[in-house]
Ligand code: PEP
């Protein structure tokens with residue numbers, strides 16, 4: 001058909017419409033045209049265009065466009081020829097369905113009218129022809145109700161009341177028990193309902209029926225349900241082009257045992273297996289499958305029941321896949337040994353099935369490697385990497401927090417780390433550690449727990465970062481939960497849970513549930529490995545991991561990390577055995593005291609680094625010098641005050657007991673009693689208590705001295721390294737000695753030292769001077785070269801502005817976008833996510849959470865400047881990102897465009913990042 005004719009037409013036979021033109025034909029109409037034109041057996045039909053709908057709605061009198069009805073009549077004539085039936089012909093009636101279909105799918109918005117064309121005369125024809133009055137009346141009553149509801153606006157409840165009345169009268173419980181006579185009575189009652197409601201008899205002329213139905217579908221576009229739906233999902237007028245009307249010949253799956261209906265996927269959507277997957281019912285209509293009155297049979301059985309149909313279904317499956325080059329989810333009907341395909345669309349699958357089908361379809365030559373990669377949204381891979389809640393289980397969450405570390409876990413709630421360790425490690429119980437927030441001293445509780453739940457803190461809080469590193473699920477900042485550690489109970493609105501009660505957390509969604517919900521285990525399949533190896537071939541960005549321990553590093557390697565992009569050394573101090581030494585290091589009064597603590601830490605750190613180098617060899621290991629907001633390591637001031645008050649009370653009691661024991665020994669005559677009282681007096685020595693009080697007071701004084709109003713903007717990072725050079729010097733020595741030892745043993749190492757929180761090159765120069773002195777000394781001592789690189793984090797706004805100058809000393813940059821986001825927005829990373837950000841996101845003041853999705857317009861702009869200026873000084877300088885955004889797909893796309901060399905993210909995000917890095921290349925090439 002030439003374009004001019006095409007443009008003037010309102011109505012298109014399925015053989016004529018352009019299957020790609022969803023705007024004009026609606027999604028369903030275009031699809032039916034395409035299916036027909038690729039040779040699938042689609043029941044004949046036609047589409048009335050969305051343009052006709054808009055013209056109709058625009059006309060002041062709501063009149064159908066001129067000539068439309070003539071086109072419809074012509075198409076009905078053509079249908080009569082194709083089917084050999086007659087519209088309104090009582091001998092062999094042609095019946096059609098009428099349904100809406102807009103360009104964007106709007107599920108359930110506008111209903112379908114089935115069996116249009118039935119009237120008193122054609123009904124009798126249908127009954128004669130099928131020899132089945134029950135079938136005839138059943139079709140009739142369905143038509144009257146649907147037409148009444150959709151086209152004439154009669155409430156369903158009026159029909160339901162009549163239906164129930166007849167069922168009661170016939171003493172029938174299920175619809176299937178109704179006889180032909182019952183259904184006839186129902187039809188008559190329905191006709192009366194319509195007449196009473198509209199004041200007119202039910203339209204008998206099939207063409208009148210059709211015209212009313214077409215107008216009703218057009219009108220429904222402006223109906224409340226559709227308008228509300230479009231508003232809800234932000235479908236604007238320019239995205240929505242009205243609805244098309246699809247008129248399709250009815251086929252009946254309920255015309256005997258050689259008929260049936262079913263739904264199928266061309267491959268198994270649960271595991272991707274290359275085998276038809278679905279179910280069907282013999283002698284039934286599609287509605288029966290949906291209504292769940294009868295249990296459908298697995299599709300395999302069709303081979304025995306209708307072998308020829310099973311063969312044709314296999315053929316249909318091949319046609320669908322080779323045309324759409326995608327797994328299809330389709331509906332079919334068999335009418336008296338004829339197979340019809342009624343609808344098809346791309347199948348929705350879980351991650352495992354997506355990955356398997358991607359790899360297998362590439363191998364079958366159906367799709368290219370690029371297409372295989374592009375089929376899968378990187379985030380979907382998380383399903384394959386973490387346990388998730390069994391999707392078949394329905395459960396109501398009691399609280400919502402931040403999805404801080406993905407995966408799901410159940411266990412008994414435990415309110416402190418010691419108890420978690422005892423219950424988890426010693427008694428082998430599954431435990432969820434529940435805290436208001438966590439601190440380094442809780443770390444042993446992390447190890448013993450299945451997951452972590454906190455009521456405060458954001459996605460970069462201690463709990464979140466540590467849990468992510470360990471690959472354990474974490475829900476952080478669930479502010480609806482009030483944790484009462486003393487009563488060992490947590491309150492959530494009306495309900496509560498006590499210690500020992502089972503709860504379930506889902507760190508992928510941030511939801512918290514009472515009781516145990518089964519989980520599905522992750523599955524790192526060989527197909528995923530294949531797919532990711534293809535991704536690596538395409539990607540330019542390398543993917544490294546944030547890993548602090550050898551275990552983290554091993555896990556990261558398993559996920560395909562090409563090195564460590566960030567080892568946070570403060571996390572290495574989490575060990576309860578080390579914590580007192582670290583506290584000593586921080587609160588030391590004199591350099592000598594501090595040095596004593598550092599002397600104890602040096603061999604421990606050296607061993608830490610050596611192990612990381614060994615695991616990661618020959619890949620680079622980037623070690624960040626200490627960056628703790630020091631409050632993280634210190635005891636809580638209020639806790640100290642409480643303990644001190646307790647000790648003072650104990651002191652008074654002790655002194656009282658000593659006096660009492662003295663007095664009693666005076667009045668007691670027996671030697672034995674005197675000896676016992678003496679022992680007691682010694683045991684409750686007040687001097688011991690006083691010593692403890694003195695120690696606590698000293699600690700409290702120091703904690704108060706070190707107190708900072710804004711610790712995250714305070715005495716941390718390189719500031720600490722400048723004020724206490726010995727701390728950084730110890731770490732630098734430990735790194736270089738560990739590297740030297742590995743070198744001596746022939747292990748290839750590439751240590752990278754990284755300085756946090758830098759804002760001026762003078763800071764870098766100072767730290768570099770420590771490095772140079774120690775490096776020279778170590779090389780001399782070991783007698784062989786010790787390679788290393790010296791670089792800086794870029795996480796302070798000024799560092800971006802001064803990148804040109806920083807690059808004079810730094811050999812590499814790594815963007816710390818957690819802090820850089822905090823600094824750019826002036827939003828506290830600890831608080832924003834559960835205070836005002838949700839509202840900001842909901843009301844779209846900010847589209848995304850900038851701590852999760854890199855703010856390309858603001859933070860990204862600073863990054864681009866820093867990249868440009870940094871490389872002005874040092875053109876081939878490696879630049880990376882190690883904030884949480886390094887594992888986020890759209891942020892990775894930005895990093896690719898901005899010319900970064902690698903991203904670093906928590907180990908379990910590495911596969912997601914590898915795929916996202918490949919997508920970034922393809923998107924840039926315009927393939928996405
Ligand atoms: C950052 O700020 O992005 C970063 C990686 O460092 P941290 O989260 O440890 O402050």
Ligand code: MG
Pocket residue numbers: 756795816818819
């Ligand atoms: Mg930082």
